[in-house]
Amino acid sequence: MISTFLEALTRANLALAATIVAVLLLRQPVRRRFGPLAAYALWLAAPLCALVSLLPVHAPTTVMAPAVEFAATAARTVAPAAAKAPALPLLLLILWAAGALAALALLALRQARFVRAVGALTPLDGEPAVLRGQHVDAGPLVLGALRPRIVVPADFEARFTGEARVLVLAHEAVHLRRGDAAINGLVVALQCLCWFNPLVHLGARALRVDQEIACDAAVIERHPHARRLYAETLLSTVLTAKTAPLGCHWPAAGPHPLKERLTMLNAASLTPLRRKAGLALVALVASAGAGAVWAANPAPAVEPAVITRPDWAQKPDGNDLARYYPADAAAAKAGGRAMITCTVAVTGDLENCRVLRQSEGPYAFGEAALQLSQIFRMQPKTLDGQPTAGGEVTIPIVFSVPQ
Known part of the structure; x- marks a missing residue:
């Protein structure tokens, strides 16, 4: 959240700085040709470009897949990992x-x-x-x-x-x-x-x-x-x-602002058509600037298809659970939970897995879940007929003490 805010603040200031430099370069030529009102109106481009730079980027949503449980006994409540701001x-x-x-x-x-x-x-x-x-x-x-x-x-x-x-x-x-x-x-x-x-x-x-x-x-x-x-x-x-x-x-x-004002008083009056043309030019410049800022905004990430009804060709069994179960947790007869999210490869294997959260305590259930992810393999299509390659699946895993 903090990083997102700082990024938005940086984008807004970069947009402001670029627009202010442009207006400082244009204000006097615009004033001479199209009148003081057009030069004053040019400053509207600065807040407009700053606001455009803050337009929200659509964030992908994650839908949870059905839990994969290895034992019928209930485990402790999943506690989200403490988020520490850098x-x-x-x-x-x-x-x-x-x-x-x-x-x-x-x-x-x-x-x-x-x-x-x-x-x-x-x-x-x-x-x-x-x-x-x-x-x-x-x-x-x-x-x-x-x-x-x-x-x-x-x-x-x-x-x-x-x-x-x-x-x-x-x-x-x-x-x-x-x-x-x-x-x-x-x-x-x-x-x-x-x-x-x-x-x-x-x-x-x-x-x-x-x-x-x-x-x-x-x-x-x-x-x-x-x-x-x-x-x-x-x-x-x-x-x-x-x-x-x-x-x-x-x-x-x-004295310098006063000199600028006196210089303007010596300028010849402009026709109404020239003044209107100046305001139209200002609107065009502001629109072009806002468009350039919009084009420079970070593009939304391509959202992977979220798989909610996976058809598993292979899943871990009790022997796999016993093999990867954290040794210290097994010795203490402690159970727990972990939640991982992975991308589905063309072959149906899971890749790029990461731990979303795991049970509180000293036991590495998240690491065990990542090891178990190597055993999962998904069918080319989900139960509702959607292709799985390139999709994203979130798997909550319940660890119960192996017998």
């Missing part, structure tokens, strides 16, 4: 869980510090849906993920007046309409689950930049005459190092 997979699982909890605690601490720094929130005059913080460096932004709200700094009315105020609030309203706060919440969850993957953190930062640029483009599309004022408003905003993990910030922290 030390390395268990250690890796503990390390991953500890890292995920540490990442979650760190991001939660950053969010709590930001909220505490914002101070008490009060409705903005004339805008009851907008909340004003106590300090001047808190916002404008959309704060939260489950119940996002627009938060502005204490000096918002003095810093942003007239149409500039309308543009800033329109920008934050686009975040709310598009569900960007919820998307950022999913990004934070991925950063916690994939804390060891540097490409996930790099992609999260680039996604935030594309998110802001897509909002800028949406505002400019509705206010085409205010392109210059919008750029001046961005430049007049104080950059702050304090950011909330669960928040859409105006502007994104750092």
